[in-house]
Amino acid sequence: MSNNQQTSDESRSSGIVVSGTRPTGALHLGHLNGALKNWVQLQKTARCFFFVADWHALTTDYAEPGGIAENTRAMILDWLAVGLDPDVSVLFRQSQVPEHAELHLLFSMIIPVPWLERVPSYKEQQDQLQGRDLSTYGFLGYPLLQSADILLYKAARVPVGEDQLPHVELTREVARRFNRFYGPVFPEPTGMVVEAARVPGTDGRKMSKSYGNAVALTDDADAVHTKLVRMVTDPRRQRRSDPGDPKDCPAFRLHEIYCTEQERAEVTQGCRTASIGCVDCKKVMIRRVQDELAPIQERRRELTLRRGITEEVLAEGRKQAAAVAETTMGEVRGAMGLL
Numbered sequence: 001m002s003n004n005q006q007t008s009d010e011s012r013s014s015g016i017v018v019s020g021t022r023p024t025g026a027l028h029l030g031h032l033n034g035a036l037k038n039w040v041q042l043q044k045t046a047r048c049f050f051f052v053a054d055w056h057a058l059t060t061d062y063a064e065p066g067g068i069a070e071n072t073r074a075m076i077l078d079w080l081a082v083g084l085d086p087d088v089s090v091l092f093r094q095s096q097v098p099e100h101a102e103l104h105l106l107f108s109m110i111i112p113v114p115w116l117e118r119v120p121s122y123k124e125q126q127d128q129l130q131g132r133d134l135s136t137y138g139f140l141g142y143p144l145l146q147s148a149d150i151l152l153y154k155a156a157r158v159p160v161g162e163d164q165l166p167h168v169e170l171t172r173e174v175a176r177r178f179n180r181f182y183g184p185v186f187p188e189p190t191g192m193v194v195e196a197a198r199v200p201g202t203d204g205r206k207m208s209k210s211y212g213n214a215v216a217l218t219d220d221a222d223a224v225h226t227k228l229v230r231m232v233t234d235p236r237r238q239r240r241s242d243p244g245d246p247k248d249c250p251a252f253r254l255h256e257i258y259c260t261e262q263e264r265a266e267v268t269q270g271c272r273t274a275s276i277g278c279v280d281c282k283k284v285m286i287r288r289v290q291d292e293l294a295p296i297q298e299r300r301r302e303l304t305l306r307r308g309i310t311e312e313v314l315a316e317g318r319k320q321a322a323a324v325a326e327t328t329m330g331e332v333r334g335a336m337g338l339l
């Protein structure tokens with residue numbers, strides 16, 4: 001570790017932050033606005049552990065794991081391109097730190113099954129991802145694996161979308177139950193709700209690769225235009241002359257992220273009076289998205305020319321993550337009488 005890095009570690013005093021993303025495909029605007037921009041800011045003030053949640057990917061994509069390795073590599077490139085700094089944050093792959101699995105196993109001994117069955121995403125995702133058999137042991141237990149991911153690093157804070165808050169609450173309950181049985185080992189983390197976490201996809205549902213409604217960070221300007229110009233709007237605007245309301249328009253959620261207050265005011269007025277059509281309304285928003293993605297894509301192109309960059313970053317991240325994970329597991333094994 002360089003002196004500079006040490007100094008910056010000392011100044012990043014606002015606790016440990018842990019977060020991960022599944023390598024299920026190209027990262028998209030939902031990831032960028034829901035997590036990555038926030039992560040880039042967080043790494044300036046906190047010791048951050050960001051991981052590729054490849055075991056979590058298997059909880060839903062277990063039948064088709066073929067893309068995980070390539071998606072992991074692509075995800076690290078995206079992370080670096082948006083500004084995550086491997087000299088400042090620990091960037092690693094979950095499956096390369098087996099202590100995540102060990103802690104999950106030990107938690108599974110003490111956590112009642114109904115705690116997992118009542119996590120809202122359990123039923124919701126089963127309904128949303130029809131066509132996949134999600135009655136598996138791994139899918140039921142994935143929030144507990146998340147608890148292990150977080151508590152392994154004794155995180156103080158966990159950046160999440162609002163829909164993930166029940167998972168943080170579960171993690172707090174897991175920490176409390178463990179500490180009650182075996183003595184104080186784990187702090188209770190708090191969830192930090194990330195603004196704009198729910199970026200709508202082109203069909204109005206939450207943006208997600210599995211819904212086929214995402215704008216990828218690697219989409220070129222034409223692809224961005226094609227996708228967003230067709231994005232669903234207020235259904236009352238059937239004809240150009242029908243007035244609508246931006247508050248009922250999924251596309252306007254992107255205006256809220258990308259456009260100035262004045263631009264939003266003009267669009268709102270135009271929408272409510274039907275003086276603009278949806279295609280015109282979206283133009284400025286689409287241009288902003290294209291402008292934001294262009295430099296990210298340029299940095300990504302440069303990174304792909306550096307052979308072995310992703311392996312290098314993951315190897316260093318694994319080393320740093322494993323050092324912390326091993327220390328925690330020493331305490332856990334001791335507390336549970338496993339030494």
Ligand code: SF4
Nearest residue numbers: 233234249271278281
């Ligand atoms: S005019 Fe704009 S805000 Fe109104 S429905 Fe169309 S896209 Fe949405």
